[in-house]
Each structure stands twice: as C-alpha cells, then as structure tokens.
Amino acid sequence: MTLERRELPDAAAIASAAAEEIARAAADAVAARGRFRLVLAGGHTPEALYRLLSSPPWRQRIDWPKVALLFGDERCVPPDDPRSNQRMVRLALLGALAAPPAAYLPMDGAAPDAAARYEGRLRGELGDDPPDLLLLGLGPDGHTASIFPGSPALEERSRWVVAVPPPTTVPPPIPRLTLTPPLLIRARRTLVLATGAEKQAALARALAETGEERETPARLVRRSEGEVSFFFDPAAGRALS
Numbered sequence: 001m002t003l004e005r006r007e008l009p010d011a012a013a014i015a016s017a018a019a020e021e022i023a024r025a026a027a028d029a030v031a032a033r034g035r036f037r038l039v040l041a042g043g044h045t046p047e048a049l050y051r052l053l054s055s056p057p058w059r060q061r062i063d064w065p066k067v068a069l070l071f072g073d074e075r076c077v078p079p080d081d082p083r084s085n086q087r088m089v090r091l092a093l094l095g096a097l098a099a100p101p102a103a104y105l106p107m108d109g110a111a112p113d114a115a116a117r118y119e120g121r122l123r124g125e126l127g128d129d130p131p132d133l134l135l136l137g138l139g140p141d142g143h144t145a146s147i148f149p150g151s152p153a154l155e156e157r158s159r160w161v162v163a164v165p166p167p168t169t170v171p172p173p174i175p176r177l178t179l180t181p182p183l184l185i186r187a188r189r190t191l192v193l194a195t196g197a198e199k200q201a202a203l204a205r206a207l208a209e210t211g212e213e214r215e216t217p218a219r220l221v222r223r224s225e226g227e228v229s230f231f232f233d234p235a236a237g238r239a240l241s
C-alpha cells in the first residue's frame, strides 16, 4: 500500500484532480483488461466530480462503453428519494453521458435480501478481478462508505456487501448497504475525497500514524493492497501535522 496526501485549493480543484486520476486509471484498465471497474462514493462531495466526468473533455476522454459503474454504499430508500446515492449519480453523471456505460450496478437498498443480491451481481461483474478505482468519502465521524464507528462490518472477513442499521453519528438515520473491507482493500487505486472544516478531525485521525479503525473506520484504507490517495482542501487539512 502506498498512501499519498494531496492538499488542493478547493472543491473544484479536487474534482479536477480526481477526474484526471480516473481518466488515467480508466485508460490503463481498458488497455490491460478491456474494462474499467469504478466504485462510486455517495454523499455530496463527489457530486462535483461526477458532473465534471459527464462534461467535456472528460466525457470524451473516458471510454464509457468500457466502464462498469459500481456503488460503494447506498441508503435503503427508493431510487427517487432525494437521499438516494443512485439518484445523485443518475442526475450528476449517468444522465449526461453520451453513451451508456458497459455496466451500471446501483444497489437496490429497498429490496429484501438486498445485500446478498448485490454481492451476487458484484461477483458476476468482478469475477477474480479487484475494482480498478474505489472512490470514498469521509464522514465527520470518520466513517467511510457506510461503515460507521464501532461497526461490526469492520470485522467482516468474507461477505463483500452487508446491511447496516441506521447510524447514530451522522444523518440520515436510515439503514444502509455497504461494501466491506474484504473487497474495499483489494482496489487497485483508492481515492478518498474530503472537503470542509467539519472533516478536519476525522481526516487527522484517518491519516495519523496510529489510531483505531473502530473509532475511525476510514483508517481501513491503510490495509489496502493498492495505491491510496487522500485529496482534501485546506479547511479539511487544517489539523494535519
């Protein structure tokens, strides 16, 4: 695992730098394996990135018909609910692409046995290959994907997707689905995006030499088998040593 810290001036610069990383990873993956598997983060931070990816020049730079879009987590709400990550992705990315991706796998958070069903679809898409690029956000409580402080998901050893009860540390207090460390840590490249002063303490704990995953689940990326980068703005990075 390599861990890069990159402070960028603002959210727009983070989106642009992340788009560049994604375009580069996509070109490498398509050249090597004919397909680019991208795991999308939810929440608000990646929205600007997704809008950038679906606009020129990125819309043309990325070979979308060779891209598989996967999800790192989802809120258990209907797909048109304003809190739905797939709704945000549909509006910010999918709807604006000139050509559909090779595969689009939203999590159907409202379905019964949704975690097992998504895991089956994920295994069908990935086979023995790891995700090429994993996008993650960072909650002010130190969560990432939908793995919250103290979550049993941190100790998961075999399942790739689990259902998560409503978090008590951040809104919205609704059940979620999340990818788990056994899959997350296999990503060839992980990009963690964090902006704003509310992420200061969590980012400092995530990047500290020592700390507990149970307190700061985003520290799980330190177990990654691939390359890890944290992209953050000055407000989020203010508490870094």
Ligand code: 6PG
Pocket: 041, 042, 043, 044, 045, 046, 073, 074, 075, 085, 136, 137, 138, 139, 140, 143, 144, 145, 146
């Ligand atoms: C979710 C996200 C979650 C998010 C962080 C940061 O479903 O909420 O996947 O892990 O990345 O909560 O959210 P913001 O980007 O909105 O601050």
